[in-house]
Amino acid sequence: MTEACWVNGIPQDQVPVSDRGLQYGDGLFETLPAKHGQIPLLAYHLDRLHTGCERLAINAPSREKLQSELLSAACGEHHAILKLLITRGTGGRGYRPPPDSETTRVLIRHPWPDHPPAWSEVGIQLRVCSTRLGHNSRLAGLKHLNRLEQVLARAEWSERDPWQEGLMLDEEGAVIEGTMTNVFVRLVDDRRVTPELSRCGVAGVMRRHLLERSIEAGEPVHKTHLSMKELQGAREVFMCNSLIGIWPVRRLADQEYAVGDWTRRMQHWAREAGIGTH
Amino acid sequence: MTEACWVNGIPQDQVPVSDRGLQYGDGLFETLPAKHGQIPLLAYHLDRLHTGCERLAINAPSREKLQSELLSAACGEHHAILKLLITRGTGGRGYRPPPDSETTRVLIRHPWPDHPPAWSEVGIQLRVCSTRLGHNSRLAGLKHLNRLEQVLARAEWSERDPWQEGLMLDEEGAVIEGTMTNVFVRLVDDRRVTPELSRCGVAGVMRRHLLERSIEAGEPVHKTHLSMKELQGAREVFMCNSLIGIWPVRRLADQEYAVGDWTRRMQHWAREAGIGTH
Numbered sequence: 367m368t369e370a371c372w373v374n375g376i377p378q379d380q381v382p383v384s385d386r387g388l389q390y391g392d393g394l395f396e397t398l399p400a401k402h403g404q405i406p407l408l409a410y411h412l413d414r415l416h417t418g419c420e421r422l423a424i425n426a427p428s429r430e431k432l433q434s435e436l437l438s439a440a441c442g443e444h445h446a447i448l449k450l451l452i453t454r455g456t457g458g459r460g461y462r463p464p465p466d467s468e469t470t471r472v473l474i475r476h477p478w479p480d481h482p483p484a485w486s487e488v489g490i491q492l493r494v495c496s497t498r499l500g501h502n503s504r505l506a507g508l509k510h511l512n513r514l515e516q517v518l519a520r521a522e523w524s525e526r527d528p529w530q531e532g533l534m535l536d537e538e539g540a541v542i543e544g545t546m547t548n549v550f551v552r553l554v555d556d557r558r559v560t561p562e563l564s565r566c567g568v569a570g571v572m573r574r575h576l577l578e579r580s581i582e583a584g585e586p587v588h589k590t591h592l593s594m595k596e597l598q599g600a601r602e603v604f605m606c607n608s609l610i611g612i613w614p615v616r617r618l619a620d621q622e623y624a625v626g627d628w629t630r631r632m633q634h635w636a637r638e639a640g641i642g643t644h
Numbered sequence: 645m646t647e648a649c650w651v652n653g654i655p656q657d658q659v660p661v662s663d664r665g666l667q668y669g670d671g672l673f674e675t676l677p678a679k680h681g682q683i684p685l686l687a688y689h690l691d692r693l694h695t696g697c698e699r700l701a702i703n704a705p706s707r708e709k710l711q712s713e714l715l716s717a718a719c720g721e722h723h724a725i726l727k728l729l730i731t732r733g734t735g736g737r738g739y740r741p742p743p744d745s746e747t748t749r750v751l752i753r754h755p756w757p758d759h760p761p762a763w764s765e766v767g768i769q770l771r772v773c774s775t776r777l778g779h780n781s782r783l784a785g786l787k788h789l790n791r792l793e794q795v796l797a798r799a800e801w802s803e804r805d806p807w808q809e810g811l812m813l814d815e816e817g818a819v820i821e822g823t824m825t826n827v828f829v830r831l832v833d834d835r836r837v838t839p840e841l842s843r844c845g846v847a848g849v850m851r852r853h854l855l856e857r858s859i860e861a862g863e864p865v866h867k868t869h870l871s872m873k874e875l876q877g878a879r880e881v882f883m884c885n886s887l888i889g890i891w892p893v894r895r896l897a898d899q900e901y902a903v904g905d906w907t908r909r910m911q912h913w914a915r916e917a918g919i920g921t922h
Binding site: 371373379380381382383384385386387388389390391392395422423451453454460461462463465472474497498499500501502503504505510511512513514515516517518519520521524537545546566 | 649651657658659660661662663664665666667668669670673700701729731732738739740741743750752775776777778779780781782783788789790791792793794795796797798799802815823824844
């Protein structure tokens with residue numbers, strides 16, 4: 367793997383300070399796995415990016431251009447992470463988006479982070495973060511560049527601590543997601559659920575894949591309000607994203623969970639999409 | 645005025661794409677007026693920046709260093725705007741703040757934006773934005789780099805429209821602030837108030853100056869919850885920040901307001917601090 371970086375298709379590792387991505391977090395991003403030159407669930411990443419551009423009224427680069435830049439960054443790479451940022455471009459001192467701004471594309475290739483296989487196999491320990499997610503229905507679901515809540519939440523523990531991921535609640539105490547993952551739960555009454563994200567949270571690409579795959583299989587996962595109490599009494603809990611695949615949760619505070627059939631089936635579906643090592 | 649830009653004290657107009665300001669909006673900013681080589685209320689700007697660094701656990705550059713860089717950028721300038729960004733620096737692909745990151749300082753000098761004097765004299769028309777402010781008590785009050793809510797709010801109207809500023813409510817409908825200003829109100833019962841900002845909003849430098857000055861004068865302004873109904877029935881309303889000083893509000897939807905004695909006294913106090921042209 368070679369670390370590399372492009373700005374608007376040109377090898378380059380700087381952006382102008384006037385870029386609205388820096389000035390206001392005025393943009394979006396995607397983090398994608400590159401495996402043997404392929405990008406699993408690429409279409410879903412591009413879908414979310416285009417939804418985001420539409421909702422923020424950012425001029426979206428064409429799917430074809432993004433796809434070809436991403437695939438050529440992935441080409442020949444055994445295993446790497448690609449991070450693509452799309453910002454509204456440069457311009458203006460004030461908040462008002464300039465009418466004619468040209469979108470900035472930043473593409474960065476990182477080494478693959480090797481997580482211990484045990485995290486997929488026997489599961490992880492989850493922390494409940496004290497940093498909460500604020501509600502904003504206009505931004506909910508998007509993977510935008512305003513990520514201070516996640517930065518503060520992730521700063522609550524270090525690598526010496528026993529947790530591998532942190533759970534984030536909203537301001538009302540509802541369970542929403544992990545700092546970098548979505549959460550799926552098999553409740554005590556056997557219902558399978560994941561939090562609905564109409565007021566906050568990031569609608570993950572792996573979440574979408576699992577939701578769709580579970581409908582096809584005739585055992586749908588429902589998007590719903592989820593309380594800490596329901597989570598604590600659950601039968602199975604796992605965290606997922608499009609890089610790690612699925613990490614079962616084996617412990618959350620005093621609560622222990624088994625890694626059940628449902629989680630294993632979901633891991634199988636993630637691997638079918640090319641994601642997850644277990 | 646000459647437009648100019650420095651990164652960590654060096655004339656330069658780019659930052660690395662790995663800067664966490666771009667990646668996550670992981671930083672803070674201040675916008676300061678430079679007038680005849682001076683920066684009014686400079687100490688208050690530095691106070692807010694240091695509070696912000698403390699709350700985000702960003703290594704704050706020393707006050708002396710920031711002050712000297714700001715004053716040398718102001719030196720010889722008849723009238724300009726300085727924008728100072730402080731980010732957590734470069735490092736890491738994930739949200740977790742690297743333990744040893746070196747803060748990035750970006751300082752930009754812009755031309756002074758000439759607003760029509762009538763906006764200070766006879767007042768402005770205010771729009772009620774449909775974009776709402778989400779609650780996050782850990783970020784409330786800070787001038788951080790996650791500003792998508794303001795960008796979306798400011799995109800709701802253009803320069804062809806009759807409004808000069810937009811009013812932002814929180815998710816519960818409480819009045820919080822303008823897109824780039826704070827709001828002060830003299831209610832129908834003569835109480836003088838400004839919204840409390842414990843759950844969202846930016847605690848402005850001019851707001852602090854006016855709050856302190858009004859206590860000294862024995863006619864304190866109270867920080868409180870403010871409803872649209874109270875605002876609509878108010879006697880006087882004005883918007884303020886440390887660049888424009890004070891803009892009286894003469895119209896909000898169907899409601900018209902007179903520019904009263906209280907607003908004029910506040911404008912006098914702003915001018916005493918060196919801010920506002922009227």
